[in-house]
Amino acid sequence: MTGLSPQLRFDGFVVGGANRLAATAARAVAESPGAGYNPLFIYAKPGLGKTHLLMAIGHAARAIDPALVVEYMTLDDFVEAYHTAVGAGQGETYRRRFVEAGLVLLDDVQFLTQRRETQAELIRLIDQMQSAGRQIVLTSDRPPSEIEALDERLLRRVGGGLVIDIAAPDYETRVAILRRKAEERGVVFASGVLEAIGALAIDNVRELLGALNRLVAFQAVSDAPLDAAQARLLLGVRGPAPDAPPMGLPAGGDGATPALAVPAAARGPQSEPAADEFGAFLSEVADTLTRQVEQWRRRTEEAILRWEGEGFRVDRLRALLAHELDSDPGAAIAGYERDVERLRELEREARGLSEDLAGSAVFRNPDDLTAAEAALAGAREGTAPPPAPEALWSLDDLVESEGNRLALRSARHVVESPTAETNPLVVIGGAGVGKTHLLHGLGNALLTRPGAVVACQGAQDFVAELIEAIERDRVGVFRNRYRRVTAFLLDDVQLIAGKERTQEELFLLFNHLHERGVQMAFTSSVPLKAMSGVEPRLISRLKGGLLVELPPPERVVCHAVTDRLLTARFGKADPELVSYLAGRPVESVRALQGLVQRVVAAADGHHVEPTAALAREVIEGVTSRPARPADAPRSSGVVAGTSGGSRSREKMVWDWPDAPERIAEEWR
Amino acid sequence: MPLVNFTTREITCKIVYYGPGRSGKTTNLQYIYGRVPEGRRGRMVSLATQSDRTLFFDFLPIDLGSISGFSTRFQLYTVPGQVYYNATRKLVLQGADGVVFVADSQARRYDDNLESLQNLQENLLAQGVDVRALPLVYQYNKQDLPRDLILSHVELDDALNFRSVKSFGADCLHGHGVFETLKGISELVLKRLAAGSPAA
Numbered sequence: 001m002t003g004l005s006p007q008l009r010f011d012g013f014v015v016g017g018a019n020r021l022a023a024t025a026a027r028a029v030a031e032s033p034g035a036g037y038n039p040l041f042i043y044a045k046p047g048l049g050k051t052h053l054l055m056a057i058g059h060a061a062r063a064i065d066p067a068l069v070v071e072y073m074t075l076d077d078f079v080e081a082y083h084t085a086v087g088a089g090q091g092e093t094y095r096r097r098f099v100e101a102g103l104v105l106l107d108d109v110q111f112l113t114q115r116r117e118t119q120a121e122l123i124r125l126i127d128q129m130q131s132a133g134r135q136i137v138l139t140s141d142r143p144p145s146e147i148e149a150l151d152e153r154l155l156r157r158v159g160g161g162l163v164i165d166i167a168a169p170d171y172e173t174r175v176a177i178l179r180r181k182a183e184e185r186g187v188v189f190a191s192g193v194l195e196a197i198g199a200l201a202i203d204n205v206r207e208l209l210g211a212l213n214r215l216v217a218f219q220a221v222s223d224a225p226l227d228a229a230q231a232r233l234l235l236g237v238r239g240p241a242p243d244a245p246p247m248g249l250p251a252g253g254d255g256a257t258p259a260l261a262v263p264a265a266a267r268g269p270q271s272e273p274a275a276d277e278f279g280a281f282l283s284e285v286a287d288t289l290t291r292q293v294e295q296w297r298r299r300t301e302e303a304i305l306r307w308e309g310e311g312f313r314v315d316r317l318r319a320l321l322a323h324e325l326d327s328d329p330g331a332a333i334a335g336y337e338r339d340v341e342r343l344r345e346l347e348r349e350a351r352g353l354s355e356d357l358a359g360s361a362v363f364r365n366p367d368d369l370t371a372a373e374a375a376l377a378g379a380r381e382g383t384a385p386p387p388a389p390e391a392l393w394s395l396d397d398l399v400e401s402e403g404n405r406l407a408l409r410s411a412r413h414v415v416e417s418p419t420a421e422t423n424p425l426v427v428i429g430g431a432g433v434g435k436t437h438l439l440h441g442l443g444n445a446l447l448t449r450p451g452a453v454v455a456c457q458g459a460q461d462f463v464a465e466l467i468e469a470i471e472r473d474r475v476g477v478f479r480n481r482y483r484r485v486t487a488f489l490l491d492d493v494q495l496i497a498g499k500e501r502t503q504e505e506l507f508l509l510f511n512h513l514h515e516r517g518v519q520m521a522f523t524s525s526v527p528l529k530a531m532s533g534v535e536p537r538l539i540s541r542l543k544g545g546l547l548v549e550l551p552p553p554e555r556v557v558c559h560a561v562t563d564r565l566l567t568a569r570f571g572k573a574d575p576e577l578v579s580y581l582a583g584r585p586v587e588s589v590r591a592l593q594g595l596v597q598r599v600v601a602a603a604d605g606h607h608v609e610p611t612a613a614l615a616r617e618v619i620e621g622v623t624s625r626p627a628r629p630a631d632a633p634r635s636s637g638v639v640a641g642t643s644g645g646s647r648s649r650e651k652m653v654w655d656w657p658d659a660p661e662r663i664a665e666e667w668r
Numbered sequence: 669m670p671l672v673n674f675t676t677r678e679i680t681c682k683i684v685y686y687g688p689g690r691s692g693k694t695t696n697l698q699y700i701y702g703r704v705p706e707g708r709r710g711r712m713v714s715l716a717t718q719s720d721r722t723l724f725f726d727f728l729p730i731d732l733g734s735i736s737g738f739s740t741r742f743q744l745y746t747v748p749g750q751v752y753y754n755a756t757r758k759l760v761l762q763g764a765d766g767v768v769f770v771a772d773s774q775a776r777r778y779d780d781n782l783e784s785l786q787n788l789q790e791n792l793l794a795q796g797v798d799v800r801a802l803p804l805v806y807q808y809n810k811q812d813l814p815r816d817l818i819l820s821h822v823e824l825d826d827a828l829n830f831r832s833v834k835s836f837g838a839d840c841l842h843g844h845g846v847f848e849t850l851k852g853i854s855e856l857v858l859k860r861l862a863a864g865s866p867a868a
Binding site for chain 1: 672674679689690702703704708732733735736737738740750752776812813814816817827842843846847850851854855858859861
């Protein structure tokens with residue numbers, strides 16, 4: 001026996017005029033299953049006892065014949081079990097289950113509507129049960145004829161048994177039911193109370209019991225017994241809303257349950273659904289949604305207040321409001337805040353590179369991140385290392401002589417212990433005397449300091465860089481680039497003459513660096529007092545440091561330079577050649593280097609070692625010169641040509657190509 | 669998260685009725701369908717098996733009209749309750765903005781309810797949905813049945829509602845609790861619109 005509630009038996013079923021016939025038929029079926037009304041079809045409105053009666057049949061039949069197999073199920077169970085069995089390929093097994101049952105109780109068959117497959121299965125079941133003399137009982141909330149789209153064959157088979165209804169209980173039955181239930185629960189009501197309930201137009205037993213539950217609960221929490229008037233008041237149809245029992249009144253079925261154990265549907269006739277449920281639902285949804293939309297608006301306004309207060313442009317957020325939130329406000333605000341955060345990152349980095357950029361408006365506009373990123377890129381470029389000194393030049397390579405001693409020692413002093421007196425160091429000297437070498441050598445020496453950033457370049461490059469910065473509107477970057485150096489060395493400063501903007505920038509840079517104690521050094525081929533086209537304020541600042549002169553190379557310097565050049569080329573140097581070359585009258589080291597190169601080239605051309613004789617031939621243009629008479633007049637080396645005029649032997653070409661080669665060359 | 673299209677100014681909420689077989693999910697939708705004015709409801713699509721069980725799903729679109737400038741639509745779905753249709757359940761559950769768990773109040777369906785609830789949680793987890801964050805309400809259907817056959821609201825809450833979310837007693841056949849449930853889940857779903865970023 002399956003699914004039978006032990007409480008639902010005949011002895012708990014109150015029989016009245018409205019259900020007497022049904023109860024009698026049910027008892028008859030229980031006492032002799034399959035013998036009389038088969039199938040028995042009981043129908044009634046909800047809450048009038050169909051299920052109670054159905055289960056009571058099962059209990060009674062089992063009480064009479066304990067071996068009887070009773071199957072109780074709702075139609076939904078029936079369908080579900082069948083469906084599962086068929087799905088598992090066990091359809092026949094399922095059918096045999098009912099063949100073995102002596103009594104089948106099927107509840108709520110009104111759900112057969114539109115279920116043709118189920119109806120067919122039910123027809124088959126009824127036929128089997130009837131033919132085997134076994135009983136089947138069906139219940140429904142409506143008569144078979146009112147079950148929509150019920151198969152005609154099923155209708156005929158049901159009609160062949162007994163179709164009986166349960167009407168709403170009359171007053172007497174209602175009162176009897178109430179008394180029975182009150183007695184079962186051990187509750188005693190004052191005279192007239194149950195009658196008062198029975199007098200109410202409650203035609204559903206379940207609702208009637210619900211009303212009783214409320215009275216039981218109310219009396220349980222009341223000091224005095226409930227009277228009829230209070231009962232009516234409590235259960236009045238026009239009383240409190242069905243879903244909201246009086247405060248403090250437990251609505252549960254047993255009076256001890258504090259919450260709604262029985263839903264609205266089971267608590268009384270006044271709990272019918274509202275007429276316009278959809279309207280009420282719509283109204284509630286509209287309220288909720290309106291609040292949410294307002295919340296979006298409020299969040300947007302809050303974001304505007306916050307970010308505007310922090311100095312950021314909020315055009316994007318204002319547009320969101322102005323266009324009635326035409327884009328996702330949450331995403332828009334989140335996107336805006338991401339951009340603000342990005343701006344902050346950019347600004348942080350930019351500030352580290354240049355204080356000038358701190359607080360710049362470009363970092364306050366989240367709608368133009370590109371501009372902010374460009375500003376940062378500019379700042380980064382501004383921090384790119386400025387032109388460094390040429391690595392091949394070193395102070396150690398310079399040969400010290402009496403003439404350049406001051407300049408060299410000043411440079412070394414600057415490297416070892418810079419003082420305000422040596423800043424700036426200004427080296428004056430002619431072209432090719434070694435100013436550039438000295439400057440780059442100084443720069444390389446300064447570079448060895450930890451964290452050193454040494455700018456070392458010619459004035460022409462400095463001017464060119466400024467012009468480019470002006471063209472690209474990045475003078476700020478240009479300035480930043482030089483303002484972060486630890487040493488600033490400028491070669492040939494005389495070349496800024498006439499370049500007013502460069503002088504302006506150099507003046508500003510000079511002041512900035514000088515104020516920071518950054519070492520500076522300048523070279524010039526023009527004495528400062530003779531320098532024209534340069535602003536006096538700049539010249540006066542150059543004069544404020546240490547001025548040293550670098551004279552033309554002395555013999556000792558020339559000797560050392562020549563020896564170094566020849567040794568580097570041939571691994572050794574002919575002392576006579578070195579002596580000869582070092583003794584040539586030159587104005588600069590560069591000129592001496594030219595002489596050496598010419599001699600070396602001639603030696604290579606003749607595949608011979610360079611010698612003093614070869615040098616004389618190359619430089620003076622004589623293959624063998626008779627020893628000059630002691631009393632002969634001294635010559636400058638310039639000889640008179642045969643065609644008149646004069647020419648320098650040093651500028652003559654001694655090795656002319658052959659004629660055919662020359663012609664071919666000219667025809668190319 | 670409910671689909672909010674700010675460009676077309678539309679809000680679409682997908683609500684899935686979940687629960688064991690025969691607990692009343694389709695009945696919920698049928699009742700709602702019967703109460704929604706014709707002009708506001710779409711065609712209810714119901715795909716049932718030959719044996720009348722929901723095979724795929726039921727689908728009921730409801731147009732709530734323009735609210736605060738947003739054209740608002742609800743899409744109500746049911747899942748097939750039978751255990752072996754889990755693939756369909758997973759499919760229907762995808763993108764759900766809220767879930768109504770329709771439990772069968774009958775005491776004998778206690779295990780079925782638990783099994784279905786566990787199945788719901790498994791399927792949500794499999795889809796990477798945080799079960800705790802998804803709007804969920806319980807509906808205890810068939811509370812109109814005799815007290816002896818059913819578990820009370822409190823008992824069902826104890827058994828199923830361990831997250832203490834909203835729960836509603838119902839008798840879907842007669843409509844009791846149907847719209848209350850729908851209101852409950854709608855409120856939770858719509859509140860999520862502004863709880864965080866709608867697009868998140």
